[in-house]
Amino acid sequence: MKYITILDIAKEVGVSKSTVSRALAGDSRNVKPETMRKIQETALKMGYRRNELAVNLRCSMTKNIGIVIPEGITPFFMSFIQQAQKEMRDKGFRTIIAVSNEDSEQERENLTMLENCRIDGIMICPCHKSRNIQTYKNIIENGIPLVFFDRKIEGIDVSQVCINDNLMSHFMVEYLIRNGKKNIVHISGPDAVSNAVDRYRGYREALEKFHIPYDKRYVIDGGLTAEEGANAMEQFLSSGLEFDAVFGFTETTILGAKSVLQKLNYRIPGDIALCCISGTKLCTLVYPTITAVEQPVNLMASESCRILQHHIETHDFTPEKITLRGNMILREST
Amino acid sequence: MKYITILDIAKEVGVSKSTVSRALAGDSRNVKPETMRKIQETALKMGYRRNELAVNLRCSMTKNIGIVIPEGITPFFMSFIQQAQKEMRDKGFRTIIAVSNEDSEQERENLTMLENCRIDGIMICPCHKSRNIQTYKNIIENGIPLVFFDRKIEGIDVSQVCINDNLMSHFMVEYLIRNGKKNIVHISGPDAVSNAVDRYRGYREALEKFHIPYDKRYVIDGGLTAEEGANAMEQFLSSGLEFDAVFGFTETTILGAKSVLQKLNYRIPGDIALCCISGTKLCTLVYPTITAVEQPVNLMASESCRILQHHIETHDFTPEKITLRGNMILREST
DNA sequence: GTGAAAGCGCTAACAG
DNA sequence: CTGTTAGCGCTTTCAC
Numbered sequence: 001m002k003y004i005t006i007l008d009i010a011k012e013v014g015v016s017k018s019t020v021s022r023a024l025a026g027d028s029r030n031v032k033p034e035t036m037r038k039i040q041e042t043a044l045k046m047g048y049r050r051n052e053l054a055v056n057l058r059c060s061m062t063k064n065i066g067i068v069i070p071e072g073i074t075p076f077f078m079s080f081i082q083q084a085q086k087e088m089r090d091k092g093f094r095t096i097i098a099v100s101n102e103d104s105e106q107e108r109e110n111l112t113m114l115e116n117c118r119i120d121g122i123m124i125c126p127c128h129k130s131r132n133i134q135t136y137k138n139i140i141e142n143g144i145p146l147v148f149f150d151r152k153i154e155g156i157d158v159s160q161v162c163i164n165d166n167l168m169s170h171f172m173v174e175y176l177i178r179n180g181k182k183n184i185v186h187i188s189g190p191d192a193v194s195n196a197v198d199r200y201r202g203y204r205e206a207l208e209k210f211h212i213p214y215d216k217r218y219v220i221d222g223g224l225t226a227e228e229g230a231n232a233m234e235q236f237l238s239s240g241l242e243f244d245a246v247f248g249f250t251e252t253t254i255l256g257a258k259s260v261l262q263k264l265n266y267r268i269p270g271d272i273a274l275c276c277i278s279g280t281k282l283c284t285l286v287y288p289t290i291t292a293v294e295q296p297v298n299l300m301a302s303e304s305c306r307i308l309q310h311h312i313e314t315h316d317f318t319p320e321k322i323t324l325r326g327n328m329i330l331r332e333s334t
Numbered sequence: 335m336k337y338i339t340i341l342d343i344a345k346e347v348g349v350s351k352s353t354v355s356r357a358l359a360g361d362s363r364n365v366k367p368e369t370m371r372k373i374q375e376t377a378l379k380m381g382y383r384r385n386e387l388a389v390n391l392r393c394s395m396t397k398n399i400g401i402v403i404p405e406g407i408t409p410f411f412m413s414f415i416q417q418a419q420k421e422m423r424d425k426g427f428r429t430i431i432a433v434s435n436e437d438s439e440q441e442r443e444n445l446t447m448l449e450n451c452r453i454d455g456i457m458i459c460p461c462h463k464s465r466n467i468q469t470y471k472n473i474i475e476n477g478i479p480l481v482f483f484d485r486k487i488e489g490i491d492v493s494q495v496c497i498n499d500n501l502m503s504h505f506m507v508e509y510l511i512r513n514g515k516k517n518i519v520h521i522s523g524p525d526a527v528s529n530a531v532d533r534y535r536g537y538r539e540a541l542e543k544f545h546i547p548y549d550k551r552y553v554i555d556g557g558l559t560a561e562e563g564a565n566a567m568e569q570f571l572s573s574g575l576e577f578d579a580v581f582g583f584t585e586t587t588i589l590g591a592k593s594v595l596q597k598l599n600y601r602i603p604g605d606i607a608l609c610c611i612s613g614t615k616l617c618t619l620v621y622p623t624i625t626a627v628e629q630p631v632n633l634m635a636s637e638s639c640r641i642l643q644h645h646i647e648t649h650d651f652t653p654e655k656i657t658l659r660g661n662m663i664l665r666e667s668t
Numbered sequence: 669g670t671g672a673a674a675g676c677g678c679t680a681a682c683a684g
Numbered sequence: 685c686t687g688t689t690a691g692c693g694c695t696t697t698c699a700c
Contacts (some may be wrong), residue, residue: 003476005693021695032669049476052450053396054693055632057387057676072416094447097431099416113428116386140385141338221683244366339677351689362686388677391692556675 004048012042024050057304064094065308066106066114068124070151071224072099074251076278077125078298080149083301084123091309093120102224104131109214111135120306121145126190130154145311149304152194161303163324165195168277169202170209177210181245181273186256187222187232189249197251199277201248217241222253229256237264242247245273292295296324338382346376353507358384359507390452398428399642400448402441402458405558406487408432408586409614410631411459412485416636425643427454438465445469455479455646457638462526464488479645479654483638486528493645495637497630498556499529502611503528503536507581510543511544515607521556521566521591523583530583533611537581552573558585563590579607630658 001175006020013020017034023031023039038308056062065088070076083097095118098110104127111132114122121144126132133156140158142144148160164239176184186203189196207214222232229248233256236243246261248254252278258268266272307320340358343400344351349369357365357373361381365373374589390396403411419429427665430453432444448456452524460466467490472546474480474492482494482591488553512517520529520537523530536554563582565593570577582588588610600606641654 003693007693012610017694018672019670021693022670025695030669035669047472049450051391051452051693053387053391053452053697054676057391057678057692058694059695064385073409075407077685078412081431082435085433089447094430096428097415099419101416110556113423114340116383116429118385118387142381188570202464248412307680336688337677341677351677352679353686355677356686359679364685369685385677388692391676392678392680394692467690634682 003051004046005051006041006048009043009048010038012046013039016041016213019295021319024048035135035327051096058203060118062118063092064096064117066098066110066118066119068091068098068110068114068115068122069127070100070102070107070127071252076150076251080125080301083298084305086127087305089134089300090308091305092308100127102146103129104128108132108135111139115144119144121146121147123149123304123308125150126153129194136237140317143315145308145317147304147308147311149300150195154194157319158322159221159307161300161316162195165198165277166205167325168200169199169247170206171202172275172277173203173206174209175206176245176247176275177206177212179273182248183213183218183241183243184245185236185243186219186283187229187253188219188250189253190221190223193224199249214284218243221328222249222257224250226253226256226259226307228254230260231256233257233260235290243272243277248274248276251276251278299324309311336351337385338380339385340375340382342379343373343380343382346367346380347373349373349383350374352616358382394452395534395536396452396454398451398453399427399646400430400432400451400453400454400458402434402444402448402462404434404436404459405586406422408584410484410585413631414459414635417632418639421636423644425639425645426507433641436461438462442466442469445473449473449476449478453478454484455481455642456481456543459484464526464530469490474651477649479642479651481642481645485635490530491642491653493651493654494632495641495656495658497634499611500536500539502583503533505536505539506542506609506611507537507540508543510579510581510607510609511540513544513607516546516579517575517577518579518631519570519577521551521563521570521580521582521587522553523557524555524557524586527558533583552577556583558584558586560586560590561564563587563592564594566592567591577606579609582608582610585610585612589591633658 006017006024010017010020019031019035020039020238023036024043027114035224036177046094067081067083071077087096096114096117098114100110102105107127115155122139124146124164126148130153133153136146136158146158148158150162152160152162154177174186188200191197204214218241220236222229229252233252246254246257248257254274258274261268261272311317338352344354353365353369354373357370358377362370372414398405401415401418403415405411415431422429430448432448433445434441441461444649456473458480464487467487470480470490470492480492482492484496486494486496507518508581514516520534522534525531538548545595552575556563556568563586580588580591588608592608595602595606602608637656645651
């Protein structure tokens with residue numbers, strides 16, 4: 001119930017708590033080897049656990065960082081977290097994770113919570129490209145470094161790591177066209193998510209390049225969830241237009257679309273090619289019928305960690321912007 | 335850079351810091367309404383953020399709890415975390431998540447890290463049924479409540495929430511048999527994971543019930559990962575035995591098996607029925623060709639939270655053991 | 669080498 | 685109703 005403190009050790013060994021503190025910190029230049037040994041032994045014997053709370057309060061550094069993600073079902077974010085957590089741990093940081101459920105208000109709450117815990121820095125993939133700008137600004141003003149990943153935001157100059165969604169999307173659609181697809185449906189994402197806009201642009205560009213006239217009836221607003229993806233697919237089907245491929249905004253929405261098509265006995269990929277820009281290597285395993293593009297999620301995590309650590313340790317918040325090129329691995333479904 | 339403290343507010347308003355503390359805590363019985371208002375206003379104006387570190391040190395309560403999970407790619411654990419985080423937040427707790435990667439040593443490190451942060455309690459799904467028993471015991475002795483979920487452990491009397499894997503598995507295999515399957519392969523999990531043993535037992539029991547002789551060649555040791563699942567499937571195939579169904583230990587391993595079968599052009603579920611006991615509702619959406627059983631992951635999270643909170647607040651660590659019945663929803667794949 | 673003392677920001681007696 | 689005071693456990697000058 002009651003933890004052992006350095007004072008307990010000090011009494012036991014018969015020295016002052018300063019000495020114990022020094023010994024436990026391994027300050028061998030200021031502590032006699034024998035005292036050192038004795039202190040460390042008794043600490044171990046008594047089951048001493050350093051109270052990080054006190055240390056943090058004293059040093060005003062928590063060695064905690066926060067990761068805020070918009071949702072938790074896509075393997076992408078889980079992979080990101082796992083990698084980031086590993087890297088930050090090696091750098092001596094703990095990680096607090098918060099999920100915003102694609103809701104800007106929850107995101108704001110998460111950020112407040114993290115700030116109150118005095119985390120040393122935050123990595124965030126925002127729900128919305130502009131809604132919480134003021135909150136982000138305040139946090140940075142308070143001296144907490146922020147690194148944005150995967151999704152870009154507007155009107156604020158800040159460090160970010162993302163991939164070239166526009167190019168990836170362009171490649172993806174070009175690939176479909178080169179493989180004989182004529183009528184490609186695009187289930188797009190919300191305007192408020194930067195990647196959605198970029199991917200939509202890539203879709204348009206690829207069509208243009210091959211002189212395929214753009215028909216806006218082939219672009220359906222999908223949202224971010226599987227249900228919304230399914231609705232979008234149904235909406236398109238009700239138009240009765242011909243199609244031989246569907247390019248979805250995310251794994252999640254294309255998944256919804258897929259379930260609708262399967263219910264109607266479309267053969268995939270026999271009749272319809274389904275594809276999206278996927279988050280992780282896992283994608284092709286989990287959704288084996290979806291032609292996928294690998295995004296270098298681990299690289300993204302590494303870069304985010306590196307930048308955040310730099311901001312934290314140098315207090316230099318000069319924004320660093322990185323666009324990863326992405327590993328374009330196109331695979332026919334098995 | 336520098337945070338506002340209650341002392342800053344006290345000076346600004348012209349009262350003592352105790353009054354500020356009281357006012358900010360909303361102690362309206364001990365603070366004059368006007369002072370209250372004035373303090374709260376200046377706090378807001380000055381951008382005061384309560385330093386949780388100091389509060390925690392003072393109150394020796396962090397209002398942080400830890401969740402330790404064995405892996406992070408199965409939707410099950412992500413769903414668990416999301417639900418648990420939500421519920422704990424409502425109860426006023428923050429959540430620190432740690433992933434052990436199915437490695438007992440990493441699990442031990444995670445636990446130490448959490449203890450050093452002085453978390454108030456831990457929910458854990460262990461990697462191994464016995465390897466870290468001593469660590470668990472120590473933690474409990476130190477007065478930190480532990481709640482185990484999903485996987486059971488051996489030789490220690492502690493709170494746990496799990497489902498009736500044995501029964502679920504029995505039902506699942508029975509279902510296959512009743513639907514005409516004769517030769518059911520079981521890709522089993524490691525003995526060190528309680529659920530694996532229970533599910534294997536359920537498999538045996540169902541066969542027995544229908545007087546189907548048990549043939550151990552139909553049981554292949556799969557591990558916990560997709561790769562191991564794939565290997566197990568290949569190993570079985572090399573035996574040349576006939577089969578019409580595969581019952582895998584987890585989503586992840588059955589997924590590996592699936593990819594092997596698809597590569598060999600088996601029709602699923604036409605030729606082979608694939609199934610497993612799945613973690614979440616999402617399962618049938620993500621792996622639509624797998625007949626799935628829903629595990630009430632949200633219920634499991636709720637119960638775990640409830641028990642943990644009870645332990646934390648009452649300091650009564652009397653173990654509470656709950657076996658959820660699981661929502662048996664068998665679905666033919668689409 | 670070691671100890672004494674100050675202080676990180678906050679809460680909670682206790683005393684008015 | 686409000687102020688004073690004493691810590692929570694630790695690190696870090698500054699003396700000796």
